[in-house]
Amino acid sequence: MNDLAPVIAADKAHVWHHMMQHKPFETSDPRIIVEGKGAHVWDAAGRRFLDAVSGGVWTVNVGYGRTSIADAVRDQLVRMNYFAQAAGSIPAALFAERITAKMPGLSRVYYGTSGSEANEKVFKMVRQISARHHGGGKSKILYRERDYHGTTLGTLAACGQPERAAQYGPFPDGFVEVPHCLEYRAQWDDPDYGRRAADAIEEVILREGPETVGLLCLEPVTAGGGVIVPPAGYWDRVQEICRRYDILLHIDEVVCGLGRTGEWFGYQHFGIQPDFVTMAKGVASGYAAIALTVTTEAVFERFKDEADPLAHFRDISTFGGCTAGPAAALENMRIIEEENLLENTRAMGARLMANLRALQSRHAVIGDVRGLGLFQGVELVADRATRHPAEERLVARVVAECAAEGVIIGMTNRSLPGMNNTLCLSPPLIVTEEDIDTITAAIDTALSRVFGGAG
Ligand code: PLP
Numbered sequence: 001m002n003d004l005a006p007v008i009a010a011d012k013a014h015v016w017h018h019m020m021q022h023k024p025f026e027t028s029d030p031r032i033i034v035e036g037k038g039a040h041v042w043d044a045a046g047r048r049f050l051d052a053v054s055g056g057v058w059t060v061n062v063g064y065g066r067t068s069i070a071d072a073v074r075d076q077l078v079r080m081n082y083f084a085q086a087a088g089s090i091p092a093a094l095f096a097e098r099i100t101a102k103m104p105g106l107s108r109v110y111y112g113t114s115g116s117e118a119n120e121k122v123f124k125m126v127r128q129i130s131a132r133h134h135g136g137g138k139s140k141i142l143y144r145e146r147d148y149h150g151t152t153l154g155t156l157a158a159c160g161q162p163e164r165a166a167q168y169g170p171f172p173d174g175f176v177e178v179p180h181c182l183e184y185r186a187q188w189d190d191p192d193y194g195r196r197a198a199d200a201i202e203e204v205i206l207r208e209g210p211e212t213v214g215l216l217c218l219e220p221v222t223a224g225g226g227v228i229v230p231p232a233g234y235w236d237r238v239q240e241i242c243r244r245y246d247i248l249l250h251i252d253e254v255v256c257g258l259g260r261t262g263e264w265f266g267y268q269h270f271g272i273q274p275d276f277v278t279m280a281k282g283v284a285s286g287y288a289a290i291a292l293t294v295t296t297e298a299v300f301e302r303f304k305d306e307a308d309p310l311a312h313f314r315d316i317s318t319f320g321g322c323t324a325g326p327a328a329a330l331e332n333m334r335i336i337e338e339e340n341l342l343e344n345t346r347a348m349g350a351r352l353m354a355n356l357r358a359l360q361s362r363h364a365v366i367g368d369v370r371g372l373g374l375f376q377g378v379e380l381v382a383d384r385a386t387r388h389p390a391e392e393r394l395v396a397r398v399v400a401e402c403a404a405e406g407v408i409i410g411m412t413n414r415s416l417p418g419m420n421n422t423l424c425l426s427p428p429l430i431v432t433e434e435d436i437d438t439i440t441a442a443i444d445t446a447l448s449r450v451f452g453g454a455g
Contacts, residue, residue: 002422004044008032019413036064039428039435041408051427052439053410058223058255058375058426062335063281069331076327084321091326098333100294102264105273108300110293110313111320115151115254115280118291119217122250122276123154124315125295125340126215129302132311136248138214142204145180146225146416149217149252158217161225161415178204178216182228184368184379185387194233202241210245215276220266223255225415226422227377229370235270248299250276254291255375258282259336259429262346263372269372275299283329290325341429347432349373350363355440363444365390365451374431377412378423389421394450398423401446407439 008029016022017030032044041064043050046181052059062069076091083089112118120121123141130139143149143158150156157171160180165171179187181197192194205213216238222228242249256266257279263269265277276299280291305311336342353371356378360366367381380390380398395411402409410424419447423443427435 004032008044011069012237021203031126036060038063038065041375044370048406050407050435050442052402052407052425054406054426054428055286056410057281058260058424059281059286061258061260061429062285062332062339062341063428063430065079066285066287066331066335067152068335069285069328072327072331073288073324078324078325082319084316084318085323089321089323089326091323091330092136092321093371095326095329095333098330099292103277103294105296106277106294107297108295110295110315111398112291112293112317112323113289113319113325114150114291115252115278116152117317117320118254118293119149119158119250119252120152120154120279121293121315122215122217122278122295123158125276125299125313126144126248127305128313129299130214132308134214137211140174140176140208140213141215141217142176142178142201142213142247143217144178144219146182146222146228147180147217147219147252148222148415149219149254163414163417163420176204176208176213180222180225180228181230181234182222182226183231184370192233194231197235198234198237198241199233201238202245202317205241205245210247213245213247215248215250216242217250217252219252220256220270221261221372221375223375224412224424226379226412226419227371227375227424229372230270235267235272239272248275250274250278253277253279255426257394258285258332259342259345260373260375260426262342262349264342266372275328282332284325284332285328287332288322288324288328289319289324290329291320294442336429339430344431345373345429348427348429348433348436349376351433351436352376352425352440355436356443359444359447360441363447363451365447373427374425374427374429375424378425380421380423392418394421395421395423397450398443398446401449402442405442405445407442409443 033041035042042048100107145160147160149158157175159165179200183193186193188196251267251274253265277294284290303313356369360369365380368379370377380395382390383390399411412420412422
């Protein structure tokens with residue numbers, strides 16, 4: 001596609017790409033994706049790839065080329081694109097009703113445009129509740145080692161991935177880390193590891209003083225920190241701890257929300273009742289920028305007081321009022337329902353897991369395979385006995401070899417020092433059995449090329 005040469009030149013001259021070291025672009029070209037259909041994308045050179053990461057960062061849940069979403073957005077924008085100043089919109093009201101119908105116990109939606117923003121809103125709500133209702137107490141926010149909640153200074157203060165936060169401080173005060181719950185890299189030799197990992201949260205609360213702690217913020221399945229599904233026994237105990245110490249529970253569903261794990265939300269696998277849920281990526285599958293902070297009526301009520309001019313949530317998101325987001329989200333949700341994508345996610349997720357486990361039996365470099373639904377990780381190790389992580393440059397070569405085979409996969413990226421060793425898989429929820437087999441065949445080939453033999 002030679003006609004794209006000026007575009008590539010413009011990109012190289014003017015675009016500062018997200019999360020990229022640009023030095024290599026002095027001698028090579030950035031990848032420009034020009035088209036998508038279903039689970040496939042095409043680059044500027046006309047090469048076709050099966051996308052096993054849903055747009056790079058687990059976003060395009062319903063796949064590419066959805067004209068019905070584009071039509072819904074177009075129709076809405078032509079009728080009414082934007083108005084803020086306390087005015088609502090038809091798609092915002094309808095989507096708030098539809099999404100909360102999937103989330104018993106949660107009823108209030110605050111709109112924004114990014115996952116970071118949605119999480120930051122929770123932190124602000126908790127700080128305001130602290131100021132108004134606890135005399136400044138209960139302002140501390142607990143987050144978990146290896147979790148990620150966004151890129152703003154507030155959300156980086158709650159970042160359990162040191163390489164993400166490095167060099168961007170100082171951060172706001174009052175954020176405290178609790179230990180991770182990845183059993184493969186267990187910190188405790190305890191047969192009831194899930195309960196032990198949750199007990200570690202209680203230990204932090206008791207150390208800090210329960211009267212100082214207002215929020216516990218967790219990913220339901222940790223994404224970029226290594227695709228970590230909390231072990232059995234963890235969530236029941238987490239819920240119990242939050243109730244005992246009157247700590248609000250915030251589940252960050254920015255990645256897991258809207259079907260990624262085979263339920264509408266990741267937390268719904270675990271029988272817990274959060275006070276806040278945030279979501280973004282899969283809400284409109286990348287067809288529009290939209291994020292939601294969802295909470296309970298009880299939290300919402302705490303901001304109602306006409307006598308106090310500072311009582312309401314004094315926050316705004318200019319483009320949280322743009323109607324393109326909820327218009328796209330309504331159609332995105334209709335597609336998930338009508339095409340039975342939750343069922344497909346469960347079935348294809350099971351096939352992906354079985355295929356990966358078969359690879360593990362042949363490739364010694366695969367230390368662990370884990371995940372839920374179409375959200376899975378393959379941790380590569382230099383030595384299975386010691387579990388010493390595989391070298392990052394070799395993991396990156398596996399990703400590159402998969403691309404050479406026509407399959408785009410991801411890896412943990414700048415999350416933990418020496419621990420960027422997990423391949424990440426999160427294909428669109430529409431994938432077929434053939435797609436799943438293509439993904440695992442590419443990984444098989446790539447592992448053999450990089451690590452030799454059958455790895
Ligand atoms: N929370 C989680 C779990 C994420 O993975 C991300 C982004 O990858 C975010 C929040 C931040 O979302 P955004 O990039 O839309 O700000």
